[in-house]
Amino acid sequence: MATMEIRSASKNYGTIRVLDDINLEIGDGEFIVLVGPSGCGKSTLLRMIAGLEEITGGEIRIDDKVMNALPPKARDIAMVFQSYALYPHMSVADNMSYSLRLRKTDKPTIAEKVRDASSKLGLDALLERKPKALSGGQRQRVAMGRAIVRQPKAFLFDEPLSNLDARLREQMRAEIRKLHRELGATSIYVTHDQVEAMTLADRIVAMHGGHIQQVGTPLELYDRPANLFVAGFIGSPGMNFLKGDIADRCLHLCDGRTIALPAEMPATMGEATLGIRPEHVVLSPAGETGLEATVELVEPTGHGIILHLTLAGSVFKVLTHDRRWLEPGASVSVSFPTDALHLFNAEGVRV
Amino acid sequence: MTATRLFGTLAHRAAILCFIAFALFPLYWLLKVSVTPNDLLYSEGVRMWPSRTTLDHFRFVLANSEFPRFFANSLIVSGSTALVSTVLAALMGYALSRFQFRGKLWLAALLLITQMFPLVMLVAPIFKILSPLGLTNSLTGLVIVYTAFNVPFASFLMQGFFDGIPSDLEQAAMIDGADRFTAFRHIILPLALPGVAATLGFVFTAAWSEMIFALMLISGSEKATFPVGLLTFVSKFSVDYGQMMAAGVLALIPACLFFLLIQRYLVQGMTAGAVKG
Structure with missing residues (x-):
């Protein structure tokens, strides 16, 4: 177990800067999720922590010791790869014990630790198999087993669940969470899936374009997104954005209609974007209070219905549990509870 | 139908x-x-x-000619060349496959260019280089020359095999606590065995049947390899075809044995199951 500190770390590939001024402190036993779209630099950051990528600038410390120049083996961290990276010529047991054998651990200890890990992960019956004789989910478990046998200072996960089907992903997600609670080890988990991020993280680090956009608990990011990127990335279906000008405590949409703003928001500020989550929109029959919109598409998910509306010339999504307005082409009224509104200025920063 | x-x-x-x-x-x-x-x-x-x-020809070749010595010389030269070349090519191929370094493109181009020269052009300069070093008329000299000629192509061959092994594997090993060379030995090399076998086979057969340099650098029958030795069956007035062919048949044996030995690695796809897919 360990604390970690990343101080103004940056990474260049040639002249291209992929990570810029990354600052992050990670507490002992914390589960941190780095989330962002592909190409945002989250995997690169993880690999810099692991020692697989050089650090162009700044510092990475584990337990207050600078790691920049140390090779991966000196950092005492374990990593689960997206591809699992199991050694194909070794049995499951040998895969899991490889790190212990490298450390010249004595045989009885190795056997005990492998047994412990395999029973934790339900791999007991598979110990003699080679990776090619395992299913995707089983390979995933072996990769986790390989990480936990040696009780490292920290666990790094590089999109470990992206190669699994949806059902298995859900199950493994819960298992990872449970495992973390049992072991209490500092973990850094990279994913592009915001649901994984929300469900697993103690704190989420949202990344975009090589910068950290926001750091906070899952609910902080959901309730108070710091900018348009985080607002749009966290939550599914994504937040709706309405562009307009603010004057007289109202947002003036491009089609001339207005939305009244609550008292705590600024009365005048010019160009702005108003955000509202699809699950917070209140639907009512056409003609009642609110803005009128046309239903374009109806997506039943079973658990609810996602309506695609056209409002002020753009798509506006509503998540409802009411099954009344199911016809495309119908008109409905939408209104917004004032406490569910998010306001962003012209630069996309939360107001 | x-x-x-x-x-x-x-x-x-x-x-x-x-x-x-x-x-x-x-x-x-x-x-x-x-x-x-x-x-x-x-x-x-x-x-x-x-x-x-x-079977008289075989009997004569084995009992009364110098052929057994040629055969042994060839075995020594080809075996050593195959071994040395493959070790060098494995290291070189790994470097070409995994590392980015300055001049990599030039190095690769240079390796390719060496393959374009007709070897005959190089006989005289190489003789000139080897003779003051006492490496003419010596099996060591032949091994050095053959290794030099085979390493470039063998390196490309090995690079291809290493390229096919995901680099996640050695990175996982490095995180597990191995340094790069240990990861190479424990993880990458066992997976590249089909490539190693193919390279060994390629270099062995190339050295086994090489004639020009053996002819030019070796004088006398003491150090002659078997392709040169075959010429002893050609005399001024006649060619003893029977004995020559018998020697040829015998010379096929080690090549066949060698491929029999390595064929199981040649066809094996050992990386199956390493990563998704």
């Missing part, structure tokens, strides 16, 4: 048979001449099999 399929199968098999016959016929002729008694060689005309066979 079944008729066309039957015809297709037959045509397919016939084509394969034709190819095999075409490829193996010279070897068959080698064998045939080696067991033909001398008095029948010219008297029977062109026949697929002589009316009487003999």
Whole structure:
């Protein structure tokens, strides 16, 4: 177990800067999720922590010791790869014990630790198999087993669940969470899936374009997104954005209609974007209070219905549990509870 | 439907048979001449099999000629060359496959260019270099020259095999606590065994049948390799075809044994199951 500190770390590939001024402190036993779209630099950051990528600038410390120049083996961290990276010529047991054998651990200890890990992960019956004789989910478990046998200072996960089907992903997600609670080890988990991020993280680090956009608990990011990127990335279906000008405590949409703003928001500020989550929109029959919109598409998910509306010339999504307005082409009224509104200025920063 | 399929199968098999016959016929002729008694060689005309066979040529070659020594020399030279070249090529191929370094493109281009020169052009300069070092008329000299000529292509061969092994694997090993060289030995090399076998085979056969340098750098029969030794069956007035062919048949044996030994690695796809897919 360990604390970690990343101080103004940056990474260049040639002249291209992929990570810029990354600052992050990670507490002992914390589960941190780095989330962002592909190409945002989250995997690169993880690999810099692991020692697989050089650090162009700044510092990475584990337990207050600078790691920049140390090779991966000196950092005492374990990593689960997206591809699992199991050694194909070794049995499951040998895969899991490889790190212990490298450390010249004595045989009885190795056997005990492998047994412990395999029973934790339900791999007991598979110990003699080679990776090619395992299913995707089983390979995933072996990769986790390989990480936990040696009780490292920290666990790094590089999109470990992206190669699994949806059902298995859900199950493994819960298992990872449970495992973390049992072991209490500092973990850094990279994913592009915001649901994984929300469900697993103690704190989420949202990344975009090589910068950290926001750091906070899952609910902080959901309730108070710091900018348009985080607002749009966290939550599914994504937040709706309405562009307009603010004057007289109202947002003036491009089609001339207005939305009244609550008292705590600024009365005048010019160009702005108003955000509202699809699950917070209140639907009512056409003609009642609110803005009128046309239903374009109806997506039943079973658990609810996602309506695609056209409002002020753009798509506006509503998540409802009411099954009344199911016809495309119908008109409905939408209104917004004032406490569910998010306001962003012209630069996309939360107001 | 079944008729066309039957015809297709037959045509397919016939084509394969034709190819095999075409490829193996010279070897068959080698064998045939080696067991033909001398008095029948010219008297029977062109026949697929002589009316009487003999193993006299083999007996003579093994007991009364210098052929066993040529054979041993060849074995030493080819074996050492294959071993040294493959070790060097494995390291070189790994570097080409995994590392980015300055001048990599130039290095690769240079390696390719060496493959374009006709070897004959290099005989004189190489002789000039080796003779003051005392490496002419020596098996060591031959091993050095063969290694130098085979390493470039062998490196590209090995690079191809390393490229096929995901680099996640050695990174996982490095995180597990290995340094890069340990990861290479424990993880990458065992997975590259098919490549190692192919490279060994390629270099071994190249060295086994090399003639120009063996002829130019070796004088006298003490250090001669077998392709040079074959020439001793050609005298001023006649060619002893029977003995020559018998020696040829014997020379095929180690090459065949060698490939028999490595063929199981040549066909194995050992990386299956390492990563998704």
